[in-house]
Amino acid sequence: MNRRRFLQSSAALSLLTAADFAPWQAISAFARELDDFVRGPAVKDHPLRQVSKHVWMIFSPDGFPTPENQGMMCNITFVDTAEGLVVVDSGTSVQIGEMAIRQIRKAFNKPVIAIINTHYHGDHWLGNHAYVDAYGDSLPLYAHPGTIQAIQGVQGNMWRTLMEQWTNQATIGTRVVPPRLPLKNGDELKFGDVTLRMHHFGVVHTPYDLCVEVLEDGVTLIGDVAMDHRIANMDDGSYLGTFKAYDSLEKMGSRIWLPGHGEPGAGVLKWNRRLFEGIYQPCEQAIKDGLALEETKARVLKDPRVSSQARDTKGFETNIGKYVSLAYLEAEAAGF
Incomplete structure (x- = not known):
């Protein structure tokens, strides 16, 4: 016990x-x-970093939750507007949310006026608890309607429990505080001098991912639609959906892509597309050639798009087998 x-x-x-x-x-x-x-220990301070005129972030160097990092695995982003701060993805726990609030109170004499959760994986919304404690239960919490329903359903308590297990109870004391205000593709939120435009592309990382475009800055906060030097969880996603999403995102003309995991920059989509195409396209060919899954995995690992990035990709060794299997199954289904 x-x-x-x-x-x-x-x-x-x-x-x-x-x-x-x-x-x-x-x-x-x-x-x-x-x-x-009954609360887990406080999380050490992680510094704020300015990304553009209106966008700031707390960077997370780790890609996965551990007892040592106390679940600090997801970038937390703030959009500085004339009306206050908008948080995009609040972190993995109440402790991480409280750490982030300490940091913004040092840097800004402004309240948090809204939160946007990009999808239902717990590292992107479990920190909501800290913000409603600090700014009140009426704080607007936004997400795609499917994300809202998922967190209100089984995903909410499941992710809270998983994070407690993965961090050896470091996140204990975190309450499930679901987003409640729906956002769909094309919706805009205007906060004084800043406009945030929502993009939803169907099934990508999950069926309900939102990307948040900061129109005035040419910056798009892409959640887990793409990652930098971390292999993305594709259990709920689609490779083909991801490629279509990248095609649409690249037409938007943003100069910086800010992911939920990894460094922001102009090359994030390109990096993730290369890795995913190196996984998926050999699976497509393997299906045509009648190869079994194990033979397909060997072909994927030899693909230069994969082999050149494997060493520098967090979580590659422990996850590549599963994500090749998912790519194989998707390619097989797409062939019918």
């Missing part, structure tokens, strides 16, 4: 004894208070 469950069980037993079997409503309220009381 982990520390959280032990404390909850012990405290609940004490409550029952002291309250002479109090009503379940009281026990439920006590459990919620205990969740707030």
